[in-house]
């Protein structure tokens with residue numbers, strides 16, 4: 633089943649015509665050469681270039697391609713069942729990278745859009761499964777787009793995630809606060825289960841700068857501390873993830 637995007641300006645269905653999406657009022661959104669559509673109207677952006685910046689995304693991509701988070705991915709798959717994905721991401725750079733990555737791989741049909749997580753460009757009751765990893769989400773919006781009985785997987789960091797890295801940067805390393813979203817207030821909330829994934833990984837020297845650059849620590853660490861971390865031969869860090877599985881009423 634193809635799910636139509638909704639126009640972010642007038643909320644009517646968009647249909648693809650050539651290399652653009654058009655709504656009934658002729659609002660037009662071009663498909664970029666990387667294969668994604670930007671449904672984020674300029675007036676909705678808080679900055680000219682919202683989301684994670686290109687430097688962080690490049691670091692994250694290189695790090696993740698090494699397979700350090702494979703165990704975490706496997707855990708998400710075991711919590712959710714395999715379905716066709718139609719992800720939205722406010723960061724144009726992240727969507728561009730994802731679209732490029734999937735291009736030419738014929739096993740799945742993917743659609744990529746840069747859009748706001750607070751105003752999803754989809755009709756009501758259309759998804760069996762929605763997944764949000766380390767990103768903001770709005771419970772009422774997620775519930776709106778899920779089918780009755782649909783599942784939402786919301787993954788974030790647990791209290792001990794990358795603790796060794798934090799301890800090298802801060803004198804006092806605070807524990808992460810985890811996922812703060814509350815779905816229990818939503819009228820369509822049915823059930824929630826919480827899963828964790830913990831694992832120690834050994835990061836090789838060549839990948840340590842990428843790990844550092846994809847974390848918020850990069851921006852608060854002094855140059856001296858960054859240099860000290862980047863010159864380590866190997867870094868063993870704890871991964872601590874929390875995966876929440878939320879179900880919508882049938």
Ligand SMILES: [Zn+2]
Nearest residue numbers: 639642655659
């Ligand atoms: Zn429109």
